[in-house]
Amino acid sequence: MSGVALVMHQFRFDQKVFWRNPAAVFFTALLPLIFLFILASVFANADISDLDVKGSTYYVPAIITLAVISATTVKLATNLPAEREAGQLKRVRGTPLPPATFVAGRVGNSLVISLVMVALVSVIGALVYRVEIPTETMPAMLVTLAVGAFSFSCLGFALAAVIPTEEAAPAVTNATVLPLYFLSGVFIPQDELPNGVLNFADAFPIRHFFEAMFTAWDPNTTGSGFEFGQLAVVAAWGVFGLLVAVRFFRWEPRR
Amino acid sequence: MPDPVISVEGLRKSYDGLEAVRGIDLEVRAGEIFAFLGPNGAGKTTTVEVLEGYRTRNGGEVSVLGVDPQRADRDWRQRVGFVLQESRLVPELTPREALEQYAGYYSSPREVDETIRLVGLEEKADVRTSKLSGGQQRRLDVALALIGDPELLFLDEPTTGFDPSARRQAWEVIAGLRDLGKTVFLTTHYMDEAQTLADRVAIISAGRILATGSPEELGHDGETRTEISFRLPDGVVGPDLPYGIRTAARIDAELVSLSAQDPVPVLRELTNWAADRGVGLPGLLVRRPSLEDVYLQLTGGTDGAGEGS
Numbered sequence: 001m002s003g004v005a006l007v008m009h010q011f012r013f014d015q016k017v018f019w020r021n022p023a024a025v026f027f028t029a030l031l032p033l034i035f036l037f038i039l040a041s042v043f044a045n046a047d048i049s050d051l052d053v054k055g056s057t058y059y060v061p062a063i064i065t066l067a068v069i070s071a072t073t074v075k076l077a078t079n080l081p082a083e084r085e086a087g088q089l090k091r092v093r094g095t096p097l098p099p100a101t102f103v104a105g106r107v108g109n110s111l112v113i114s115l116v117m118v119a120l121v122s123v124i125g126a127l128v129y130r131v132e133i134p135t136e137t138m139p140a141m142l143v144t145l146a147v148g149a150f151s152f153s154c155l156g157f158a159l160a161a162v163i164p165t166e167e168a169a170p171a172v173t174n175a176t177v178l179p180l181y182f183l184s185g186v187f188i189p190q191d192e193l194p195n196g197v198l199n200f201a202d203a204f205p206i207r208h209f210f211e212a213m214f215t216a217w218d219p220n221t222t223g224s225g226f227e228f229g230q231l232a233v234v235a236a237w238g239v240f241g242l243l244v245a246v247r248f249f250r251w252e253p254r255r
Numbered sequence: 256m257p258d259p260v261i262s263v264e265g266l267r268k269s270y271d272g273l274e275a276v277r278g279i280d281l282e283v284r285a286g287e288i289f290a291f292l293g294p295n296g297a298g299k300t301t302t303v304e305v306l307e308g309y310r311t312r313n314g315g316e317v318s319v320l321g322v323d324p325q326r327a328d329r330d331w332r333q334r335v336g337f338v339l340q341e342s343r344l345v346p347e348l349t350p351r352e353a354l355e356q357y358a359g360y361y362s363s364p365r366e367v368d369e370t371i372r373l374v375g376l377e378e379k380a381d382v383r384t385s386k387l388s389g390g391q392q393r394r395l396d397v398a399l400a401l402i403g404d405p406e407l408l409f410l411d412e413p414t415t416g417f418d419p420s421a422r423r424q425a426w427e428v429i430a431g432l433r434d435l436g437k438t439v440f441l442t443t444h445y446m447d448e449a450q451t452l453a454d455r456v457a458i459i460s461a462g463r464i465l466a467t468g469s470p471e472e473l474g475h476d477g478e479t480r481t482e483i484s485f486r487l488p489d490g491v492v493g494p495d496l497p498y499g500i501r502t503a504a505r506i507d508a509e510l511v512s513l514s515a516q517d518p519v520p521v522l523r524e525l526t527n528w529a530a531d532r533g534v535g536l537p538g539l540l541v542r543r544p545s546l547e548d549v550y551l552q553l554t555g556g557t558d559g560a561g562e563g564s
Contacts, residue, residue, distance in 0.1 A: 001359055009359040013348070020347040087342030094307065094339070095403070096332040097360040252309065253341075 003101065010097070010105030011112075018109060028075055028113060029120075032067035035187075036121055039063070040129050043189065050191045052220060056129035060121060061213040062186045067117035068145065069152050069206065072110040074173050076156025080106075081169040084160075085253045093251040107153045114149045134216055137225030141216035147231045148209045151238025155205070157245035164254060180206045205237035258321065260285050260407055260438045261306060266315035268301050275301040277462035278315065283455075285406075288429070288439040290453035292446065292546075294554055298462040299442040300340060303411050306440065307337055320407060333361055336400030338393075340411040346385035350376050350395045353384060354402050361403035374398045374428050390421030397428055401437075408432060410441045414448060426451055446547040456546065458553055465553040473549045482542040483521060484512035488534035497528045 001009060018024055036059060043055030051058065083089050092102060118141075125131035134141055159176065163169050181187050183197050184207035190198060201207040212227035212234070261283035268276040276298040283289040293299050304310040305317060308324035308331075317323060322331045345353060351367060358364035371380050374394040379387055384395060393413060400408055410429065414422045429452055432439050443449055449456050450470045457467040466473055486509045487493070493506045500521070504513040515521045518541060529536050 006359065009356070013352070013356045016352070017345055017347040087339055088345065090309070091337070091339055091342040091399070094309075094332065094335075094337040095357060095360045096329040096362075098329065 003098075006097070006101050007104045007108065010101055011108045014105050014109035015112065018113065024075070024079075028067075028070050029117065032063050032070055032117060033120065033124065035066060036060070036063040036124060037128075039187070040125070044129065046189070048189050048191050051214075051218070053218060055189065056125070057131050057217065057219065058189060058214070060125040060129070060131045061217040062210060064118050064121050064145075064213055064217075065148075065184075065186050065206065065210040066181060067121060068114045068148050068209070069177060071113040071117060072149055072152035073156040073159065074177060075110060075113070076106065076153060077159035077163060077173040078169045080157070080160035081163045082166040084250065085166040087253055089251040090253065099251075103157070107150065110153050110156070111146075111149045114145065118145055131217070132219060134225070137216040137221055140225035140227070141213070143226065144209070144212040144216055144231060147235055147238075148213070151205065151234045151241065152209070154238040154241035154245060156241075157249060158241035161245050161248035161250065177206070180204055183207075184210055186210055205234045208233040257285055259283055259318075260320060261289075261440060262316075262318045263302075263306070264316040266302065266305060266317060267313045268298075268305060268310065269313055275462055276305075276312075279459065279462070279464045281457060281464070281467075283438060283440055285438055286433070286436055287454040288433055288441060288452050290449035290456045291440065291442040291459060292444065292449045292456055292550065293442075293459035294444055297459045297554075299444075299459060300411060302459070303409055303440065303442050307335070307409055333403060334406050336403060336405035336408045338396045338400045338408070338410045338413055340415075342396065344384040344387075344392055344395060346383060349381045349383055350387070350398065351380045353395065354398055357399050357402045363404060364402050365404045367402070370398050370402055373401070373431065375424065388421070390417055390424060393417070393421075393425060394428060397425075401432075405437070407438045407440065410439060412442055412444070414443070414445065422448070446545070446550050450546045458550055460554040466549065470546045473546055480514040480516050480544065481518040482512065482514050482544070483518055483525075483540070484510060484542075485525075485536040485539040486510055488529070488532075488537060491532070491534060495532075497524055499524055500528075 018028075039062070040056040040059040043059065046055040047053075048055060048058045080089070093099070122133050126133050159173060160169075163172050180201065183193070183201040184204070185193060185198070185201070186206065198207070208230040212230040215221050215227050216225045218225075259282045261281060263279060263281040265278045265280065266276055267274065267278050279298075279302065291299050291302065301310065305312050306319050306324055308327035311325055317325070320331065320334050324331070348356070350371060354367045354370060358367055371377055374397055376391060376394055376398065379391055384392060387395065397410070397413065400410075413429065414425045417425065426448070429439065429441070441449075441452065453470060455467065455469050456473060458465045458473075487506070493501065496504070496511070500511075500513065503515070503521075504511050513521070522541065525536065
């Protein structure tokens with residue numbers, strides 16, 4: 001099999017495994033949609049004062065942020081340590097499958113799940129909450145999605161590399177991302193958050209990804225909607241994650 | 256003679272200053288089932304992981320299929336298959352799917368259906384692996400190791416924790432590999448497994464090889480003795496036995512047992528004596544030492560538990 005065909009082969013099985021695992025589908029695909037229904041309904045008509053948008057418009061890019069990070073960082077950082085400790089990665093490593101192909105299959109898997117989630121959130125937002133799907137800023141939305149999904153996948157591999165055990169994986173991952181969702185304005189509208197909190201959140205990539213995504217969805221945006229500054233921070237985090245992963249990722253269980 | 260499939264000279268490996276493998280030599284020839292037998296913590300898994308390319312070594316020369324496994328590449332991995340001591344299957348896939356996935360990794364894989372038949376999983380081929388019994392999962396492990404049609408297979412304790420019938424089935428599968436012309440390197444701490452399957456055996460304990468040979472050769476070397484036992488015939492007491500027997504034997508209740516390096520003269524004396532007296536030798540048993548006896552003698556009967564592997 002050629003390199004590309006082998007990546008597709010690997011991706012096909014990763015997809016099969018994902019959609020057949022009810023817990024994975026619930027946490028990665030359904031939970032973000034449940035949050036969308038709750039938050040967009042509760043805050044439907046609340047004005048997000050400093051942004052001049054309705055709550056429902058605010059929560060579509062917010063839940064896209066949540067969904068992309070769930071499909072990438074959270075999914076990879078919880079699955080890979082479990083597979084490592086179960087000896088599954090070691091078995092794969094003993095075959096001729098190149099490690100890069102394995103990684104590409106997993107990143108592709110996370111990318112496609114992210115895309116599916118963005119499509120679902122967009123359609124639900126449009127049909128249920130009348131949130132207009134961006135047209136002029138669509139390229140910016142897709143580029144933001146691509147940069148975000150790649151970078152947060154790299155961070156998923158980095159977290160997987162430093163998480164010692166299968167048991168620690170969900171705890172460490174959630175302890176990392178959950179507070180940042182709150183502090184970055186993903187759950188709580190940002191006009192309710194003190195500046196100090198937002199400044200703190202700015203040190204991490206979630207807030208920057210959300211801001212770039214929000215600009216692409218903001219009806220007040222004029223022009224193409226690219227937030228290159230925000231994307232640069234997200235990408236820098238991605239590179240950092242990649243370096244950590246390359247340096248520390250292991251295929252064999254700790255004993 | 257063709258080059259050995261595996262050759263090891265003076266292999267050393269230590270973890271944190273603790274020597275797990277202390278200079279061992281091995282040679283495995285093409286087409287044989289080679290059993291690496293030893294108690295838990297003897298250095299079996301360390302050795303096999305060095306041979307598989309998972310571990311670096313501290314010293315010695317190692318060649319597996321003509322390649323140093325420390326520099327194993329994709330081409331080398333096309334030619335070897337591993338059954339790891341512990342490796343869970345992907346629970347969401349069926350055996351057929353798992354084999355299709357792995358078949359894609361190799362340049363000339365075996366046929367999936369035929370491989371399923373080979374390990375006897377026809378009836379479970381389309382059932383999620385999470386629904387398979389331990390023995391069935393292990394057979395799928397073997398199938399996954401075979402799917403690339405390797406020349407050499409490593410099986411690390413393939414039947415540990417099996418019930419007797421699952422072990423029998425696994426043994427049939429492993430014995431079948433010989434018919435396929437595969438070379439098999441098997442680690443085990445079960446003597447009967449080595450005795451049943453192996454063409455040659457190496458016994459390892461505390462990081463050193465204590466003996467190498469076929470199970471029969473190991474049973475026959477001068478160190479080990481043949482056991483002879485019988486019950487005292489009616490009306491005969493211990494002191495009635497011929498002098499040579501009487502002095503060498505242990506008599507426990509009615510049971511007389513003795514061991515001899517060469518059993519033939521002892522048996523001659525014993526049967527002549529019985530014929531002269533017109534008595535029988537009830538329950539006469541002449542037992543050649545089994546691999547187990549050799550193993551227990553060599554390893555001192557300890558299982559080395561707690562040393563870690």
